[in-house]
Amino acid sequence: MTHRQFLLALLIGLLAIPAGSASAQRIEDYPGYFDFRQLEDVVGAETTLEVNFKGAILRMAAEAARIEDDTLADMLLKLRGIQVRGYSLDRSARKALEDRIGPLASQLAADGWDRVVRVRDDDEFVEMLIRDTTGERVEGMMVFVIGGGDNETVFVNIVGEIDPEDIGRLGRRFRIGALEDL
Amino acid sequence: MNWSDTTSSGRPVDELIEPYLDGALSPDDRQRVLTAAAEDREFARQLAVARSIREALHSMPSVVAPPDLVPSVMRVARKDRRKQLLASIEERFRSITTSGLRPALATATLVAVIVAAGLFGRPAQPTVSPEAQAALDQIKWTLALVSEVTERSTTHIRRDVLEPHVVGHMQTVAHDVFEDPRAGSKLN
Known part of the structure; x- marks a missing residue:
């Protein structure tokens, strides 16, 4: 190997290190990640909706969003993953689930999540928690919603750099259809 | 004759x-x-x-022509006609290129290429794959859900604040007034 070839190989190697280390970080390693496997025993029912977006598909969605909305595209590019689980539960199952989700949310709060919304109502149960390990930015969001209808039990985990104001502002533009629409 | x-x-x-x-x-x-x-x-x-x-x-006995005879003959005729037309265009083009019109022809060709590039060379409207669009739709739905939950929760919080501190207090006052007239005189 000549001196020039050695320098070229060294340069390529140095350039590859940051890219490789960035892509090697798994979504499970991010502080805002929530492992939905924890819910399997808690819910005790099959999911009717399961969404897992990360990596390439999330970037593709961001680029698709750029056609109509730069703000949405920029926000999506900062995310590392979006997970959604939906369940079809009757009233008694929902009430039983509320009794189990409450302690789970408390456990998350003990693990460093901040409880920002907590609603207990006759026909609605909401827990929203955010994760902020640095004190500078939100790195994850967890939302538990147990609504009044059979198909209104939805849990959401958003992983990555999140601006809650952006989510509120952007979310208001979009229509929430029934779960069956998805 | x-x-x-x-x-x-x-x-x-x-x-x-x-x-x-x-x-x-x-x-x-x-x-x-x-x-x-x-x-x-x-x-x-x-x-x-x-x-x-x-x-x-x-x-001689009459013979019935096959039904596609006329179209076939017309196709052959049109094909021949196209060949003749192309040959005549080629001939004219050759006569132009060998004449003194060559610089003008080159300019016209250049203009045509530029116009064509302007018409067809525009950046194409980006296309979105069905998978990306489906993902985006679901992401929008998720964001909308989170947004609505937040807004509804805010409403709940306000109600939670209002009920004990305003509505509850008014009920207490009203109860005192109707159950104990002397309490009503205090309001005067």
Whole structure:
């Protein structure tokens, strides 16, 4: 190997290190990640909706969003993953689930999540928690919603750099259809 | 009269054989044919041969043409016509390129290329794959859900604040007034 070839190989190697280390970080390693496997025993029912977006598909969605909305595209590019689980539960199952989700949310709060919304109502149960390990930015969001209808039990985990104001502002533009629409 | 003589219309008499057999001659020309046949044995023989050929053709069984015959013939004709047209264009183009018009032709070609590039070379509208669009739709739905949950929760919080501190207090006051008139006098 000549001196020039050695320098070229060294340069390529140095350039590859940051890219490789960035892509090697798994979504499970991010502080805002929530492992939905924890819910399997808690819910005790099959999911009717399961969404897992990360990596390439999330970037593709961001680029698709750029056609109509730069703000949405920029926000999506900062995310590392979006997970959604939906369940079809009757009233008694929902009430039983509320009794189990409450302690789970408390456990998350003990693990460093901040409880920002907590609603207990006759026909609605909401827990929203955010994760902020640095004190500078939100790195994850967890939302538990147990609504009044059979198909209104939805849990959401958003992983990555999140601006809650952006989510509120952007979310208001979009229509929430029934779960069956998805 | 020799059968190679011309008729009153200037046509040679032998050209009158077919029209004669078709019955398409004027009385004068018809008479000329008959005269020529009577006077000239060779002409009479030609006339007899022509008549026998015609009768043989008429006696042949008629054949029905296949239904696609006309379209096929038309296709061949159009193909030939296209070839001729292309050949003529090529010929004209060759004559232009070999003439003094070559600089003008080069300029015109350049302009055409630029115009075509302007029309067809515009950046194409980005297309979105169905998978990406489906993902985006679900992401929008998720964001909308989170947004709505937050807003509804805010409403709940306000109600939670209002009920104990305002509505509850008013109920207490109203109860005192109606149950204990003396309490009402305190309000005055």
